[in-house]
Amino acid sequence: MPPSLPLACRSVLSAFVIAFFAADGAAAAGAVPVASTAGAATGTGTAGAAPFAAALRLQNAAEFAFAPADVALFLRNTKTGKHLFLAPSEIRRDGAFGGELAGETVIGGATLTFRVKIALDPHRPFVALTPSWRVTGADLAGWEFAFAYQRGFDATGWRAQCYPFAGNSAHVDINPLRYCGIPGVLLYTPNLANVIFFALDTRADYLNPTTWTGKTRFAFADGSVNPCYYVGGKEPLFKKDFLYELPVQIFADNSGSFKTALPNIIRNWMAATNYKVEPLSVRTPQEAADMVFKFRRNPSHWVEGIGFKHNNLAPFCYPGEYPIFAIYDYKIWLKTKDEFWRERAFKHIAYLLKGQQPNGAFHTTYDLGKRGIGHGYAPDFKKHNKNAHSKNIKSVTGFNSMDWGHFAYKPDINALTCKNLFVFWKLVKDTEGTDNREWFDAAKRCLDWILKQQNDDGGFAQCVDIVTGEKCASTVCGRILAALPNIAKITGDTRCLEASARQEKFLRENVLDKLWVTGAHPDLPPTDFEQDSLHNITAFFLDKYERTGDKEALEMAVANAHFAMFYWCPKQLSWVKHPTQLAHSEQVSYNTYAVYTYDNEKTRTMHRLHKHTNDPLFLQLRDRIIQNCAFTQSTDPKWLGSMSEAIADPWLERRQGFNYTGVIYPNQTVQFILELFDIGLAK
Numbered sequence: 090m091p092p093s094l095p096l097a098c099r100s101v102l103s104a105f106v107i108a109f110f111a112a113d114g115a116a117a118a119g120a121v122p123v124a125s126t127a128g129a130a131t132g133t134g135t136a137g138a139a140p141f142a143a144a145l146r147l148q149n150a151a152e153f154a155f156a157p158a159d160v161a162l163f164l165r166n167t168k169t170g171k172h173l174f175l176a177p178s179e180i181r182r183d184g185a186f187g188g189e190l191a192g193e194t195v196i197g198g199a200t201l202t203f204r205v206k207i208a209l210d211p212h213r214p215f216v217a218l219t220p221s222w223r224v225t226g227a228d229l230a231g232w233e234f235a236f237a238y239q240r241g242f243d244a245t246g247w248r249a250q251c252y253p254f255a256g257n258s259a260h261v262d263i264n265p266l267r268y269c270g271i272p273g274v275l276l277y278t279p280n281l282a283n284v285i286f287f288a289l290d291t292r293a294d295y296l297n298p299t300t301w302t303g304k305t306r307f308a309f310a311d312g313s314v315n316p317c318y319y320v321g322g323k324e325p326l327f328k329k330d331f332l333y334e335l336p337v338q339i340f341a342d343n344s345g346s347f348k349t350a351l352p353n354i355i356r357n358w359m360a361a362t363n364y365k366v367e368p369l370s371v372r373t374p375q376e377a378a379d380m381v382f383k384f385r386r387n388p389s390h391w392v393e394g395i396g397f398k399h400n401n402l403a404p405f406c407y408p409g410e411y412p413i414f415a416i417y418d419y420k421i422w423l424k425t426k427d428e429f430w431r432e433r434a435f436k437h438i439a440y441l442l443k444g445q446q447p448n449g450a451f452h453t454t455y456d457l458g459k460r461g462i463g464h465g466y467a468p469d470f471k472k473h474n475k476n477a478h479s480k481n482i483k484s485v486t487g488f489n490s491m492d493w494g495h496f497a498y499k500p501d502i503n504a505l506t507c508k509n510l511f512v513f514w515k516l517v518k519d520t521e522g523t524d525n526r527e528w529f530d531a532a533k534r535c536l537d538w539i540l541k542q543q544n545d546d547g548g549f550a551q552c553v554d555i556v557t558g559e560k561c562a563s564t565v566c567g568r569i570l571a572a573l574p575n576i577a578k579i580t581g582d583t584r585c586l587e588a589s590a591r592q593e594k595f596l597r598e599n600v601l602d603k604l605w606v607t608g609a610h611p612d613l614p615p616t617d618f619e620q621d622s623l624h625n626i627t628a629f630f631l632d633k634y635e636r637t638g639d640k641e642a643l644e645m646a647v648a649n650a651h652f653a654m655f656y657w658c659p660k661q662l663s664w665v666k667h668p669t670q671l672a673h674s675e676q677v678s679y680n681t682y683a684v685y686t687y688d689n690e691k692t693r694t695m696h697r698l699h700k701h702t703n704d705p706l707f708l709q710l711r712d713r714i715i716q717n718c719a720f721t722q723s724t725d726p727k728w729l730g731s732m733s734e735a736i737a738d739p740w741l742e743r744r745q746g747f748n749y750t751g752v753i754y755p756n757q758t759v760q761f762i763l764e765l766f767d768i769g770l771a772k
Contacts, residue, residue, distance in 0.1 A: 101126040153214035159240040233321030250275040253677035256618035257605035260310035267740040268674040270656040289335035348648040366709035369716040378771035380730030409453035411437040412509030444488040449538035452488040493612030497552035508536040508572035547595035551615040552607040564608025566623030618657040624689035667737040681735035683715040712720040731755035
């Protein structure tokens with residue numbers, strides 16, 4: 090936690106800034122002189138200034154209010170931690186919804202002139218604030234400029250979210266701010282009674298690591314630190330005669346409901362920033378599908394008797410995805426009537442069944458050679474193994490559940506496997522009239538095991554200890570969430586809908602109201618904050634709407650789709666050549682910008698949302714997602730059509746350039762292409 094505490098404005102400045110800003114009184118519009126110029130932290134000579142602050146109290150038709158007391162400006166010395174609070178010497182009003190605060194102070198041999206432009210939206214709960222400052226006389230080194238927001242934070246119970254660094258967090262210090270989607274922080278109270286989005290204006294060249302704007306951090310601590318942006322970085326230096334700006338935006342919602350609060354804020358943000366989905370044309374969906382078809386007939390990563398390697402470097406295969414490959418190959422057979430594809434589809438299932446355990450669970454990994462635990466895959470593996478992971482395994486080969494070094498049975502991955510095994514069984518039965526009972530029975534045993542992993546709170550464990558059967562705490566388990574209703578549709582098994590109803594209750598009470606989405610990554614612990622589950626949650630509510638006609642379910646699907654937009658980069662970043670709009674951080678343990686679907690069918694989900702809402706936004710998002718995925722497809726004949734793990738690395742965490750693409754995942758494209766088949770954009 091930084092030594093600078095914006096809430097200290099209530100103690101250090103209680104006789105100065107807060108009294109100055111908050112007192113009642115009336116004043117004429119226009120410039121209002123104040124007795125002191127640079128308030129520092131003493132408040133000397135300000136006693137008569139308080140009444141003039143009332144001149145800039147603003148309120149709009151949405152009953153959203155702004156007053157100068159809502160913000161605090163100060164400098165922080167990076168070596169000593171000393172604060173220099175900045176009090177305005179002028180207050181200007183500009184019409185019914187705008188105004189300006191301005192002042193200056195002398196620090197050593199430099200004069201700092203500052204101002205804050207205020208523009209309250211006439212109709213929406215939104216205010217744009219543009220702090221700017223200029224140094225004259227000399228450069229100003231060793232200080233950070235800080236801008237804090239104060240309204241409402243005298244009460245406790247606030248939480249912060251900024252993917253991938255903070256989720257349902259009581260305190261956060263992100264230094265520097267990077268890899269987020271929309272550059273800002275969601276601040277909210279329990280049950281989302283009050284939600285504030287404190288954001289940087291995306292129309293600026295925000296967070297650019299090649300300029301001063303990239304040296305931005307954010308801090309917040311419930312009860313002690315107001316949400317605050319700091320500009321200055323590791324070696325803060327404000328050059329003389331240069332105009333610095335930090336355009337910020339504050340959006341508010343008090344509708345008190347997940348299904349209204351997040352869409353309201355996103356829609357207001359879109360209106361405020363004139364947000365548009367940027368067009369991108371890489372190749373047609375059919376061309377993307379054709380590339381994959383050419384590659385997968387005789388790919389270099391196929392291991393006869395075992396299956397496909399997971400990526401171009403991994404010394405293991407991933408049987409959890411084999412039914413997806415079987416569905417793809419079988420659909421290619423239906424198109425071409427080339428028996429090669431049908432035979433390999435059946436091989437996928439035969440290889441999968443070899444890894445089913447007596448309890449019904451599938452092992453989700455097959456190691457091609459001995460791989461020591463923690464061998465380069467899971468960061469901080471020993472820490473991960475403290476939570477419901479088997480601890481006494483030194484090396485493995487063959488079938489196991491050491492997904493990227495995270496050793497445990499995975500109910501969530503098993504649900505993906507189970508659902509697609511049922512889908513494949515039905516596809517073959519409907520096509521050929523053949524009931525491959527061995528497949529059905531294997532899927533049924535897996536389903537029985539999955540249902541036993543439901544915790545008392547209705548949620549499911551992300552991992553289950555192989556030796557003891559100990560279950561971890563519940564997480565979103567989005568693959569289970571999306572799978573159970575679909576399994577019920579295929580099999581008629583009512584247990585799936587009963588378990589699904591309990592899981593939905595857990596989801597609403599413990600995930601959505603807390604904006605706390607966890608557990609999608611099989612290489613990370615259950616508490617890992619992630620965004621990939623959101624699209625499975627959206628699909629779940631769409632399925633419920635289509636099954637029951639419940640309009641509230643459609644509203645929840647739409648809300649989750651809007652929620653996902655907070656996690657996506659909103660535009661093309663100026664210093665990166667590769668596409669960045671709608672890219673997102675893969676995970677806090679491995680930051681890059683990624684776009685692949687990660688078992689969540691987000692392309693198909695956006696298509697379905699457009700079908701049910703006729704909102705053009707979802708169609709635009711769908712098409713941009715498709716083109717982003719197409720961009721990551723390799724044109725190298727050895728990996729033709731395969732997707733790279735990353736599309737860019739804007740803040741160089743991988744240290745290989747802004748346009749880093751990373752490891753190639755030949756199998757990740759299969760789910761993507763199946764979605765294109767399903768929505769009729771490729772065949």
